[in-house]
Structures are given as C-alpha cells and as structure tokens.
Amino acid sequence: MSKLHIYRRPGESSHWQAQAYVGGKRYRFSCETDDKATAREYARQRVDELRGRHNRGLIGFAEPVRMSQVFDRYEREYGPRLRESSRQRMGHVLKLARSWFVEGSLHDPYVHSVTAGDVQAFLTVKQSDGACGRTVNLYRSNLYRVFQLCVRPWLLIPANPVAGTEPLPHDPRVPVLPSRAEYEVLRGACTARPMLHLFMTLAWETGARSGELLALEWSDVDFTSRMLTFPNDPVRGRQTKGHRTRVVPLSDAAVSALRDHAARFRLLAPLSSYVFKHLRRDKSALPGYLIESLYLPFKRVAKAAGFPALRPHDLRHCFVTRKLAAGVPAQLVMRYVGHADLATTLRYTHLVPEHLRAVVTSAASTVPSSA
Numbered sequence: 001m002s003k004l005h006i007y008r009r010p011g012e013s014s015h016w017q018a019q020a021y022v023g024g025k026r027y028r029f030s031c032e033t034d035d036k037a038t039a040r041e042y043a044r045q046r047v048d049e050l051r052g053r054h055n056r057g058l059i060g061f062a063e064p065v066r067m068s069q070v071f072d073r074y075e076r077e078y079g080p081r082l083r084e085s086s087r088q089r090m091g092h093v094l095k096l097a098r099s100w101f102v103e104g105s106l107h108d109p110y111v112h113s114v115t116a117g118d119v120q121a122f123l124t125v126k127q128s129d130g131a132c133g134r135t136v137n138l139y140r141s142n143l144y145r146v147f148q149l150c151v152r153p154w155l156l157i158p159a160n161p162v163a164g165t166e167p168l169p170h171d172p173r174v175p176v177l178p179s180r181a182e183y184e185v186l187r188g189a190c191t192a193r194p195m196l197h198l199f200m201t202l203a204w205e206t207g208a209r210s211g212e213l214l215a216l217e218w219s220d221v222d223f224t225s226r227m228l229t230f231p232n233d234p235v236r237g238r239q240t241k242g243h244r245t246r247v248v249p250l251s252d253a254a255v256s257a258l259r260d261h262a263a264r265f266r267l268l269a270p271l272s273s274y275v276f277k278h279l280r281r282d283k284s285a286l287p288g289y290l291i292e293s294l295y296l297p298f299k300r301v302a303k304a305a306g307f308p309a310l311r312p313h314d315l316r317h318c319f320v321t322r323k324l325a326a327g328v329p330a331q332l333v334m335r336y337v338g339h340a341d342l343a344t345t346l347r348y349t350h351l352v353p354e355h356l357r358a359v360v361t362s363a364a365s366t367v368p369s370s371a
Contacts, residue, residue, distance in 0.1 A: 003020060003021040004018065004019075004020045004043055004044065004047055005018070005019045005020070006018055006031070006036065006039055006040050006043060007019070013030070014034050015030050015031060015032055015033060015034060015039075016030075016031045016033060016034070016035075016036055016039035016040075017029075017030055017031065018030075018031055018039070018042075018043035018046070020043065020046070020047045020050065022047060022050045022051050023051075027046075027050060029043075029046060031043055064110040064111070064112055064156075065110065065111055065156060066102075066108045066109070066110060066111070067101040067102055067106075067108055067109060067110075067111055067114065068098070068102045068108050070111050070146065070150060070156070071094055071097065071098055071101075071102070071146070073154075074094070074146050074149065075091075075094065078149070079091075081234070082239075083211060083239040083240075083241065084211060084215075084292065085210075085211045089138070089142070090142055093138070093139055093142040093143070094142075094146075096122075096126065096139065097122070097139075097143060097146075100122045100125070101114070101118070101122070106118060111147075111150055111156050111157055112156065112157045114147075114161050115161055115164075116161045116162070116163075116164025116165055118161070119140075119143060119161050119162050119164075119165050120164075120165045122139075122143075123136050123139060123140055123165065123168075126139055127168070132170065133168035133169060133170030134170045134172075134173070136168050137167045137168055137170065140162060140165060140167060141167075143162050144160060144162040144163070147160045147161060147162050148160050148162075175311075175313070175314045175317035175318075176307065176309050176310045176311070176314045177314065177317060177318045177321060178307065178310065178314070178315075178318060182307065183204055183318075185305050185306075186200060186301065186302065186305050186307065186310075187200055187201065189301050189304060189305040190297075190301045193297060193301070194261065194264065194265065195276050195277075195279075195291060195294065196294055196297050196298060196301065197257075198257055198258070198261045198275070198276070199213055199214070199276065199294050199298075199312075200298070200315070201253065201254065201257040202254055202257065202258075203312060203315040203316065203319075204315050204318070204319065205250070205251045205253050205254040205257075205319075206228065206248060206250070206251075206254060206319070207315070207316045207318075207319030207320055207323075207336070207337045208230065208316070208337070208338075209240075209241060209313070209316060209338075210293075210294070210295070210312045210313065211241075212230045212240060212338075213276070214276050214290065214291055214292065214293070214294065215238050215290070216228075216230075216274070216275040216276065217273045217274055217275060218262070218266060218273060218274075218275060219273065220275075221258055221262075221275070223255065223258070223259065226249060226250045226255050227247055227248065227249055227250065228247070228248055228249075228250050228254075229245065229246070229247045230245065230246045230247075230248070230338070231245045232244055232245045232246075233245075240338060241338065241340075242338050242339075242340050244338070246335075246338045248336055258275075261275070265277070265279075269287075270286075270287040270288030271288065272288035272289070272290075274288075274289075274290045274291075276290065276291040276294075277289065277290065277291060278290075278291055294312070295311075295312060298311075298312050299311070316337065317348065319337065320333055320337060320345065320348045321348050323336075324345075324348060324349060330342060330345045330346055330349075333345055
C-alpha cells in the first residue's frame with residue numbers, strides 16, 4: 001500500500017510538494033512545477049518507481065541500475081576472461097548496444113525496464129542497416145549473455161528480455177575446401193610474406209584456430225620431439241576455445257616450415273618470444289610485437305590467387321575433412337583439433353562424400369541375399 005498527498009505551503013515556493021508512504025517509509029520530494037495536474041502525474045510516477053524499488057527489495061533483487069552501469073560492469077568483470085578474438089567481437093557489440101540503449105532514444109534506462117521489444121527494435125535496426133542474419137544473431141547471442149548475467153548472478157532482473165526475441169533464419173555458410181594443388185597456389189602467392197606463409201602452412205598442417213597459431217611462442221615449439229603446444233594460460237592472456245592445453249605432433253612439412261622460419265627470424269632483430277611478430281613498425285604495433293590478426297592479408301592473397309570466398313578458418317575445416325576422408329578415427333581428429341565433443345567433429349562428415357562410398361562397396365557386399 002502507498003499513500004500520496006500533494007500540497008503547497010503558502011509563502012514558500014510556488015512549486016507543488018509531494019509526500020508519499022511506500023512500504024511503511026515516508027518520502028518527500030518537490031514536483032518542480034506550478035501546475036497541480038502535472039505535479040500529481042509526476043508524483044504518481046515517482047511513487048510507482050519507489051514501489052517497484054520496494055518490491056524488488058522484498059524478493060532479494062538489488063537496487064535498480066542503468067544500462068550504462070551494466071555494460072561497464074560486464075567489460076570490467078567479464079571482458080578480461082574472454083579470449084582476445086571474443087573480447088574484440090564483444091567490444092564491437094557493446095559499442096553498438098551503448099549507442100542504442102544508452103545514447104539513443106531510450107536514454108540509458110534502468111535494466112529492469114528494458115523489454116523484449118526494445119531488444120527487438122535494436123536487432124531490427126541492425127538488420128535494416130545491412131547486417132546479415134548471421135551477424136544479427138551474433139548481436140542477439142552476445143546481448144543474451146549480458147542480460148543473463150543480470151538475471152544471475154547479479155540478481156538485477158527476474159528474466160532475460162532477449163529470450164523474448166527470435167533468432168533470424170539464415171543459411172549456414174558452406175566452407176571453401178581447397179585441394180592440395182590449390183593450397184600450393186596459395187602458398188606460392190605469399191612467399192614474399194613470410195609470416196603469412198608460415199601461418200598458412202601451419203593452418204593447413206595442424207588445423208589449429210587462427211588465434212591459437214598467432215599466440216604461439218618459440219617455447220611452445222619442441223623441435224626434438226616434433227610437438228607443438230597450444231597452452232591455455234588465462235593469466236598471460238592465452239586461452240584456447242576449449243579452455244584446455246593441447247599438445248599435438250607435427251608433420252614433416254610443419255616441422256620444416258618452423259625450422260626455416262626460426263633460422264630466418266627467431267634471432268633477427270627485434271628479438272621477440274613470438275613466432276609471429278611484426279618485423280616493421282605498424283600503425284598499431286611496434287617491431288617485435290605479436291601479430292594479432294592476419295585475416296585481411298590472407299583475404300587479399302586469396303582473392304589475388306582466385307579464391308575470393310576463402311577464409312583462414314576454412315583451412316581448419318579442410319584439415320578435419322581431409323583426415324576424416326583418409327579414415328582417421330573421429331575421436332583422434334577431435335582431440336587433435338581441440339573440439340569440445342565428438343558431435344562437433346561429426347558435423348564435418350557431411351563435407352566428406354567418401355564416407356558414403358562404403359554403402360555401395362564393402363557394406364553392400366555383406367548384406368545377405370533374400371533368395
């Protein structure tokens with residue numbers, strides 16, 4: 001129950017004052033207007049806000065916070081836990097979300113007042129700006145993660161408003177799978193780019209993710225045992241997607257490429273522990289610093305070589321499909337490339353038509369005749 005009284009004291013301010021009782025507590029505030037009807041409407045809104053705050057306290061929720069505070073808290077507490085690529089992607093999404101929820105027409109609302117309609121409006125605007133269905137769904141999933149933290153463990157809201165929106169239908173991208181001959185053409189096109197040349201070689205020979213390769217240090221390479229370590233070390237900002245350290249054996253081609261690269265660049269100034277380092281000053285990095293991305297150079301070389309749709313991650317797809325087609329057990333491929341579960345590896349079988357050949361060869365010959 002709440003009581004509201006509007007009054008104005010003679011001889012004092014011409015503004016109307018309000019006194020309200022909410023949850024047994026008394027509140028006094030100025031309505032900042034001379035018009036009684038306007039003052040009454042303003043006071044009712046304030047009472048509704050106070051009543052909502054009181055009710056939230058009864059069920060254990062924290063005091064209302066603004067969306068800007070939510071975004072700040074996420075970046076402060078959870079941003080550092082993400083892998084570099086995920087942190088960059090999340091930073092882009094948060095920048096767009098801030099422009100909509102904080103700086104836009106919503107005027108930095110309380111998080112508990114954000115509705116599914118507000119979220120859907122944001123996604124619709126992004127789609128009208130030209131974002132594809134897959135990108136819009138990426139925005140949606142990242143916002144879902146932020147609001148889910150507001151549900152638990154932050155206890156700011158009782159339900160996630162993003163759950164009231166629907167992901168957009170979209171056709172999954174079919175990866176480009178270059179042949180061995182096409183791969184050699186690609187390698188030949190980047191011989192003048194030694195870092196990209198090694199990156200392409202290791203991506204083809206190990207199927208590792210781009211972030212895992214670019215984070216490599218020379219201490220991760222064991223030439224004696226011909227093994228390569230992809231460490232999961234969050235303290236140093238090195239995280240694998242599966243959050244597990246992975247040690248894999250290297251092929252002859254991978255070992256040879258690493259030896260040649262070490263002979264040319266490991267002791268070349270500027271000295272650096274990184275396998276992939278900047279050789280010259282860049283607009284965003286000094287010589288010897290870690291190369292954080294080779295995506296654009298890769299795309300330029302691939303386009304010039306006649307493969308405009310090829311992406312670095314396609315070489316990982318290609319590695320998995322090659323090994324499955326060669327008859328390597330899926331469980332071994334899963335462990336080698338660092339998939340979280342076997343189901344992820346088995347998704348690649350639709351790209352390997354050789355698996356179906358057994359239906360008309362050995363499998364067919366073992367079916368007993370009905371005659």
